[in-house]
């Protein structure tokens with residue numbers, strides 16, 4: 001009988017704690033729920049930290065307005081939040097997200113900013129009538145296959161103005177940890193992915209910064225996609 005009450009009270013306490021957490025950190029809770037619903041595309045259990053978001057937007061801060069800015073994979077908007085703080089009235093800011101639940105949340109959250117347009121579209125299908133100065137992506141490459149990543153990288157090149165900067169996240173030790181648990185065939189696929197992304201960075205002028213105050217710690221790669229290494233030399 002006593003055990004039954006202990007179990008009931010534990011379940012109640014657990015639910016109450018979860019509800020309180022969701023009340024205080026609503027975005028984190030929604031993001032976690034979307035991760036449970038579609039882990040492959042969401043790619044992470046908690047949103048990007050403010051420090052990592054600030055690092056992602058550094059190239060935007062160095063560019064004079066008016067700027068055309070594209071954010072890919074906005075999630076609940078932690079990076080979007082930092083971008084809108086820096087927007088000028090004549091900037092143009094397109095936000096892409098493929099999860100309709102998150103699109104609705106983003107539309108509600110950023111409705112006060114006239115320069116911001118939320119598009120519920122995968123980046124592979126995005127066809128704007130103009131190119132971008134700044135592209136910021138948190139699409140979880142670590143969860144995608146080489147065949148899924150290739151068209152996204154190609155699309156980034158198509159969407160970039162000459163001299164544009166693409167900034168994206170790559171979790172530190174992400175691939176190494178996955179390799180530890182991978183079978184032979186999977187390890188080869190993982191290595192192909194690492195090589196594809198490294199080759200992309202090597203073809204363009206790239207700067208990489210480590211951000212340890214993110215869960216998990218992450219690299220932020222800034223790539224001048226409008227400038228090849230040969231042109232930069």
Ligand SMILES: C[S@@+](CC[C@H](N)C(=O)[O-])C[C@H]1O[C@@H](n2cnc3c(N)ncnc32)[C@H](O)[C@@H]1O
Pocket residue numbers: 041042043044046047048072073074075076077078079096097098099102121122123124138139140
């Ligand atoms: C790792 S989460 C990052 C969310 C948020 N930007 C953050 O930093 O916390 C990746 C997001 O990218 C979205 N996503 C994944 N693939 C995408 C694609 N091909 N086009 C647009 N968005 C995509 C997912 O739905 C998810 O919300």
